[in-house]
Amino acid sequence: MAGATPTTYSPSPTTRKTKSLIFRNDDVDWVRTDGRDFHQCRPAFFKIGAVNAAAGSAYAEFGNTKVIVSVFGPRESKKAMLYSDIGRLNCNVSYTTFATPVRGQGSDHKEFSSMLHKALEGAIILETFPKTTVDVFALVLESGGSDLPVVISCASLALADAGIMMYDLVASVSVSCLGKNLVIDPVLEEESYQDGSLMLTCMPSRYEVTQLTITGEWSTPKLNEGMQICLDACAKLATIMRECLKGPDSALEE
């Protein structure tokens, strides 16, 4: 090092995150890693009744994103809770140690837990189980991008499987803003290079949005476009979810 050490600190320009080659150009010439169109979702797979011990459960697989959600209850609220005339919803999202490419701690995800709670509570008819609590435990088996939207959709399916009264199923889809392009249902790599993200959670047949999360910089037309394609994708996702509920797995009782 020649000369005196600098007295002030400024971020060096080289630490700015560098985009990988395919995302570098802001034109439409690149293709997505899995060969999808920008507005094409990954194939969705749902299965209900994956956990025997739970009142209701569902497994979802979107590409490499694999989650399992179990629902317990309604059961007695914890003793420390105050009396309430309506039911409570308790959500918990956790990751397995092997969910991420880098082996993690497998700990609870507080932020996702509260976002899952916010996304679902508007859709559940809480008045039908006063004083009691419904527990929703989501476990991300493999994180392949768009984890939270998959968790939310899967959780609503698990709630339906548990027989919890709901206003509607809840479907959730996210889009990433990469340069000029909007890519729907981003994979992990696309999420790490995104300039902004938008996640929309809605009740498709009621056409009501229960949650909207936006990060990064968005222009109004972009935002509109993003919300439109999300709403459209949610409606299509819901038809897949309904098919799963009506499928041969659904246990019809006499």
Place this chain on the structure above:
Amino acid sequence: MGNDTELVTPGEKLGRASEFKAGRGAYVSPDNLTVYASLTGLRHIVSPPPDSPDQRPIVEVTGHKAHGAIPEPGSIVIARVTKVMARMASADIMCLGTKSVRENFTGIIRLQDIRATEIDKVDMHKSFHPGDIVRAIVLSLGDARAYFLSTAKNELGVISAQSAAGVPMVAISWTEMQCPITGQIEHRKVAKVGG
């Protein structure tokens, strides 16, 4: 009534609110226009009771598993007494009506709710012992901790109890049960079973 076997899922439209009333597993949207399903199951149309002023048929969703039963005021429960204190006894609810509960719920029988008459002369320890099986009615949702239960009816009270010798006792009066082996008499708030 025609399409009785249609399988529906939460959020699916069941009909217009002007034509149908929402029954079990269904609800009316806030704008009062549409009836939606809130459960997965079969769409059923039930004709209204002939004496009701509202003659719209009732649409309901049935057949699929509903969530486990939860106690509500007025339901008859079978509970096991866990703890007896001077002013109240706590009990774990085991059955709701004829169905066993999937999850455990706690109930409390307060001293004043044990019997209907002479409630000032009731002694908690002469009414219940831990381990007794009681039939009770849910009075209210209670407080944050437990549901309030009552045994203030002839058919409510202890239906099964074990003596100190560990054998099921036989009821000999409204307030007494006897051990068939030792002949020892213990006090209970006995329920009138059968008859």
